[in-house]
Amino acid sequence: MQIVGHDYVGDRSVGHHGLAGVATLIRAARQEAAEQGAACLLLDNGDLLQGNALGDQLAQMPVTPTHPLVACVNDLRYDGLGLGNHDLDHGLPYLRAVAGAIDMPLISTNLHLTDPGPLRRWAVVSCLLPAVGGHPSSTLQVGLLSVLPGRTAIWNREVLEDAAEIVSPLESLRSAALRLRAEGADLTVLLAHMGIPQKGEIAAEEDICALAQIEGIDAVITGHTHLRFPGADHGPRKGVDTQAGTLSNRPAAMPGFGGSDLAVLDLALERDARGGWRVSQHHSHLRDNSAQTLADPVVLSAARISHIGTRKHLEEVVGHTGTALHNYFALAMPTPIDALTARAQAEVIRIGVAGTADSALPILAATAAHTAGGRGGPEHFLHIPPGAVQRRHIAGLVPYQNAVWALRITGADLRRRLEKAAEVFAPLGSATGPLLDPCRPPFHCDTIYGVTYAIDPHRPRGARITALSWQGGPVEPDQRFLLATNQFRAAGGGGFDRAPIANVALRSPLPLTEALIAALAPSPDHPWSSAHPWHFDATGAQAVHYTSPGALPFLNDIAHLSPDPRGITASGFAQIWIRL
Incomplete structure (x- = not known):
């Protein structure tokens, strides 16, 4: 969600x-x-309900025709909306309420709900073709399909459990596309909330090129990965034409993220031998939503009161910090923000298991490297300057509605989790290269507090963790711990092990936001306040760390890595050579 183009964490324009x-x-x-x-036709490809603090506020409002989101999409007269995985984050009741209030179908073909309410598996919308070249006007019936990534079942397990099933996108589309044709659809557009695999990425069952090939699908809108298509964001790959804008020879587009672009698919139609319509030519392109693009007054008016109220709520001072808290060097070392989040999660779990047998287990805490650059760009980092801490800063630490869970794990489980986290590092060679693998998002890496360990990116994936210890002794495979983590990771998000139900000790109802505020209070005696749980074990190796230019005044924080700034990249990142 990005209705007015405001970064509520930084309190600035995007x-x-x-x-x-x-x-x-x-x-x-x-x-x-x-x-x-x-x-x-006007279509949207999902993640419209969630994405920032305004979305969180709107999810608490009654869903009426004056609800800002409902008012905006109704005024713009969308013809259909597809569903994104983050549209599930605020729960199914809210999703059904929005579906019932909007004037167009909200569609998800492979989300099978026990109680779908107004949500649709597919839709057929009418489109009037004007009279051209002596031919009379006619009505075109356009079928709309929409699919979520199969891993939505993992990411949103807490919401979907016992209420819905995510079906294979490939199988659901094959049957639905044929059914739409039987119901009279002349053309079918697929809204696929999934990305285009890059070179080196594994193409899964839901490879978008395979979905585009399905009989009966004529055009594809993709999304989810926050990239643009056609254009330079994607490299050459079988089935992907980045110049013509086709996937498996089907017209296609991906309009960035957060309202960055409007994708325009111009389709020229002609009759085939059987009298049906087919796409004879197409032009796929993106229109940039720049700072010079004027804001629509109707949309601004619809969101104005909620926008002002959200900013006011986030201005509240909730604590104080004597030093800067930032994650500019996330994944080059553990950061103070990691430590703060770990302390907060551990406290939530300590309170939750008090008085139970699990309270005797040592508590560990896992924190993900979210909001750490990557595809979000050089401004996609967290920085809380010394002084007053506002609620907006805390909102940056909790970007998603993600409950804290406690998992019973063994030393063997712990090692597997750490090895999975260490996969984000690029293999080190003789030449200096990037520290991180560009095909692996930073948030796939967890730092785990309560133990100490080293990471050697020289070694093959799956064997990079060395010197894993707890309280000075080696961690044994059968040693038992209680791990504080979030529901996304517990459900297997990011490729981590999915926790068996029997190993879930607690699903805490306590909000992490308030625990983070409490953790701001000085606690010099806490063992995680200043200790770094991990370091690199790759003596002599050198790599390039890409971060925000805002990191340059804080190079002393990584003095042990001998930082050597080498300028700013074309995309705006500061590139810093470091010795591991």
């Missing part, structure tokens, strides 16, 4: 006006289509 700017592009595109005598 560089464009979000949906308010896209709305201006939409109205201009519709006007162009009308002038050219062309028909026009």
